[in-house]
Amino acid sequence: MLELISVCKSYQGSTALDSTDLTVPSGQTTVLIGPSGSGKSTLLRLMIGLVTPDAGKVLFPGIELSPANLLSVRRHMGYVVQDGGLFPHLTAQENVTLMARYLGWNHKRIDDRLGELTELTQFPADGLQRYPVQLSGGQQQRVSLMRALLLDPDVLLLDEPLGALDPMIRLDLQEILRSIFQALGKTVVLVTHDLSEAGFFGDRLVLLRGGRIVQQGTLSDLVERTADPFVMQFVTAQRRSVTREEPALQGKQP
Amino acid sequence: MIVRGPARNLLAVLGVCVLLGVLAIPLFLKRPAVQTESTTASERPSVRTGSKAFTESVILGEILALLAESDEVAAEHRAGLAGTQIAWRALVTGEIDAYVEYTGTIRKDILTGRDLPTSEALGQALAERGIHMSRPLGFNNTYAIGMRKDVAAQLGIRKISDLGVHPELKFGFTNEFLDRHDGWPGLRVRYQLPQTQVTGMEHALAYASLQSRSIDATDFYFTDAKITIYDLQILNDDRSYFPNYDAVVLYRAELETRVPQVVAAWRKLEGRISETDMQRMNSRVELEKVAERRVAADFLSKDVAVESAGERMLRAAGQHLALVALSLAAAIVVALPLGILAAYRPALGQGILAAAGILQTIPSIALLVLLIPLLGTGFKPAIAALFLYSLLPIVRNTYAGLHNVPLSMRESAEALGLPALARLRLIELPMAARTILAGIKTAAVINVGTATLGGFIGAGGFGQVIFTGLYKDDKALILQGAIPTALLALAVQGLFELAERLLVPGGLRLKRQE
Numbered sequence: 209m210l211e212l213i214s215v216c217k218s219y220q221g222s223t224a225l226d227s228t229d230l231t232v233p234s235g236q237t238t239v240l241i242g243p244s245g246s247g248k249s250t251l252l253r254l255m256i257g258l259v260t261p262d263a264g265k266v267l268f269p270g271i272e273l274s275p276a277n278l279l280s281v282r283r284h285m286g287y288v289v290q291d292g293g294l295f296p297h298l299t300a301q302e303n304v305t306l307m308a309r310y311l312g313w314n315h316k317r318i319d320d321r322l323g324e325l326t327e328l329t330q331f332p333a334d335g336l337q338r339y340p341v342q343l344s345g346g347q348q349q350r351v352s353l354m355r356a357l358l359l360d361p362d363v364l365l366l367d368e369p370l371g372a373l374d375p376m377i378r379l380d381l382q383e384i385l386r387s388i389f390q391a392l393g394k395t396v397v398l399v400t401h402d403l404s405e406a407g408f409f410g411d412r413l414v415l416l417r418g419g420r421i422v423q424q425g426t427l428s429d430l431v432e433r434t435a436d437p438f439v440m441q442f443v444t445a446q447r448r449s450v451t452r453e454e455p456a457l458q459g460k461q462p
Numbered sequence: 463m464i465v466r467g468p469a470r471n472l473l474a475v476l477g478v479c480v481l482l483g484v485l486a487i488p489l490f491l492k493r494p495a496v497q498t499e500s501t502t503a504s505e506r507p508s509v510r511t512g513s514k515a516f517t518e519s520v521i522l523g524e525i526l527a528l529l530a531e532s533d534e535v536a537a538e539h540r541a542g543l544a545g546t547q548i549a550w551r552a553l554v555t556g557e558i559d560a561y562v563e564y565t566g567t568i569r570k571d572i573l574t575g576r577d578l579p580t581s582e583a584l585g586q587a588l589a590e591r592g593i594h595m596s597r598p599l600g601f602n603n604t605y606a607i608g609m610r611k612d613v614a615a616q617l618g619i620r621k622i623s624d625l626g627v628h629p630e631l632k633f634g635f636t637n638e639f640l641d642r643h644d645g646w647p648g649l650r651v652r653y654q655l656p657q658t659q660v661t662g663m664e665h666a667l668a669y670a671s672l673q674s675r676s677i678d679a680t681d682f683y684f685t686d687a688k689i690t691i692y693d694l695q696i697l698n699d700d701r702s703y704f705p706n707y708d709a710v711v712l713y714r715a716e717l718e719t720r721v722p723q724v725v726a727a728w729r730k731l732e733g734r735i736s737e738t739d740m741q742r743m744n745s746r747v748e749l750e751k752v753a754e755r756r757v758a759a760d761f762l763s764k765d766v767a768v769e770s771a772g773e774r775m776l777r778a779a780g781q782h783l784a785l786v787a788l789s790l791a792a793a794i795v796v797a798l799p800l801g802i803l804a805a806y807r808p809a810l811g812q813g814i815l816a817a818a819g820i821l822q823t824i825p826s827i828a829l830l831v832l833l834i835p836l837l838g839t840g841f842k843p844a845i846a847a848l849f850l851y852s853l854l855p856i857v858r859n860t861y862a863g864l865h866n867v868p869l870s871m872r873e874s875a876e877a878l879g880l881p882a883l884a885r886l887r888l889i890e891l892p893m894a895a896r897t898i899l900a901g902i903k904t905a906a907v908i909n910v911g912t913a914t915l916g917g918f919i920g921a922g923g924f925g926q927v928i929f930t931g932l933y934k935d936d937k938a939l940i941l942q943g944a945i946p947t948a949l950l951a952l953a954v955q956g957l958f959e960l961a962e963r964l965l966v967p968g969g970l971r972l973k974r975q976e
Binding site for chain 1: 870871873874875876877878879880881884888889892893895967968969970972
């Protein structure tokens with residue numbers, strides 16, 4: 209579905225992503241995991257063209273991303289960021305239906321789609337007329353997810369979608385997200401720094417460090433057949449913090 | 463079908479401005495002088511007289527306008543042009559058709575550097591510029607130097623040459639006298655005057671300064687009504703420095719073919735206004751607070767409608783609103799795209815912001831005068847200057863508002879697959895709306911104040927009232943201009959705060975709920 213061939217990216221001389229190849233299989237959830245600065249977000253942003261690679265190319269599906277096809281490609285992708293990225297001047301409903309209105313859908317079609325999405329994300333109907341500042345963090349992420357799903361995209365890209373939420377809401381939303389991924393059977397790419405979250409979602413995990421892919425595989429592959437001392441280090445560090453029951457601090461561990 | 467939020471909002475602001483301007487136009491076009499019952503007013507040939515910013519000139523400008531006006535000819539008086547050069551340029555460029563000037567001023571200040579001893583030579587030189595000159599109207603309004611009588615007596619000063627032995631004396635001269643060739647520079651050389659404490663000031667202030675003894679001597683005109691009330695000692699011009707300042711009508715030569723009857727009417731004034739006549743007319747205006755137009759009409763024994771104080775205020779308000787609204791509307795149309803350009807093309811943006819910033823540093827009065835050669839006097843240069851001043855706040859706030867839209871918002875909009883223009887229209891401009899509106903509000907409020915300077919170049923408005931009050935030394939009149947200006951500024955401020963409630967999207971006005 210999505211293919212990255214020898215892409216690299218650096219910002220002001222410092223390398224964010226070294227020459228990297230990655231294939232994202234259809235209908236599965238791929239989780240990009242690694243400590244901060246490992247290049248996982250850059251990789252995700254390359255996929256939707258928010259970042260242009262210095263070298264190499266991004267193929268979707270089989271066609272290279274270019275300024276000419278970027279707008280239409282993006283309409284086949286959904287994108288959710290950590291803080292939701294909701295437009296503060298629009299209500300929840302206006303945020304969700306922005307593209308549909310831009311593309312000139314009729315009211316009936318918009319209302320039907322909105323109904324499907326609120327049901328899917330279990331979003332309270334009375335929240336639709338609220339502005340983002342009037343919504344809780346979990347509600348904001350649901351709105352963001354609805355907005356991403358509106359055009360029924362082929363691929364869903366999520367950049368730490370649960371990162372800003374407190375633990376209870378986080379667990380709750382994890383469940384909802386996974387059931388949505390399973391129900392829709394979409395190709396999903398999710399970025400996280402939390403190994404347990406990665407294991408929870410991921411059919412396949414891609415571990416990054418310092419702009420390179422260190423290992424790919426299932427969670428058990430990573431835990432049991434570590435390819436690199438760093439993988440062991442990362443896994444151990446995360447486990448220790450899990451046993452200390454400090455999920456909120458997990459991200460701070462290198 | 464699609465949110466038109468930002469476009470609609472900005473159009474609304476623009477619309478309100480233009481509407482205010484258009485509504486105001488009839489108010490300031492309405493002049494009793496032109497308002498006769500004739501429905502063919504616009505088809506009549508029109509004559510526009512002018513005057514400089516002092517009582518006598520304004521009275522004479524009214525006299526010319528009253529004489530020109532008839533069933534066949536429409537007349538208008540553009541009163542209070544700030545200075546000889548501005549009035550002369552307005553005459554040469556045809557913005558006005560006639561005004562009363564003094565032969566001394568023409569020789570020394572207009573046709574500078576030419577030797578024109580006789581009135582024939584003078585008329586000839588003027589004719590080369592397409593201007594004709596009447597014969598003298600009668601009075602000679604030369605410059606004079608005056609002091610308080612008690613001070614003069616105490617120091618034993620009776621003539622200008624007596625000043626030479628009192629180098630400690632302080633002089634306060636009108637700016638025009640200070641600058642012109644036949645003013646202070648020449649006087650100083652002719653009498654070898656040693657005084658160094660010489661400052662420029664408004665005529666009205668000079669009288670007040672004489673009273674408080676912060677200056678010892680000032681210049682004034684021979685027909686000045688204030689000579690008697692302030693009990694001034696006129697110093698004898700014992701070395702005949704000041705030339706004759708015979709009042710004459712200067713008019714454009716083409717008038718003799720276009721409206722010969724008007725020229726004939728004006729020439730009937732030749733030799734008819736004595737120094738006493740003029741001094742009395744001046745004093746009726748300045749001391750008895752009679753309108754110039756009324757005084758002019760009485761002199762001509764003509765019955766005219768004189769604008770009441772209320773009508774004048776209404777007209778001033780209309781003109782003022784028109785100045786502010788039209789310049790602001792134009793500024794929004796230009797500054798908004800510039801601000802957007804600045805936000806999206808940073809290299810170009812620095813240039814745009816710097817240019818707008820430099821414009822702002824030009825003193826407003828200087829900018830107005832700089833625009834006169836390009837746009838003439840009156841409404842146009844005032845609009846242009848206000849327009850230029852309004853650019854910076856709007857450009858800067860548009861730039862800042864767009865620049866401060868968080869990266870995550872811009873990327874979210876991009877990731878949705880919205881093209882650049884749609885992102886601007888649907889996301890970025892609405893998010894910047896409050897900042898942009900604040901910029902427009904700043905521009906509008908500043909504009910209301912700056913527009914008073916329009917009075918300086920005949921653009922009307924409350925500024926005209928203030929300047930008239932200034933040259934007549936009429937404090938009540940100054941306040942009649944100043945207070946409505948302040949109130950208008952407050953009203954504009956309030957209007958924009960109301961507009962903010964209507965135009966800034968609701969989600970941006972809410973505080974996060976805990």
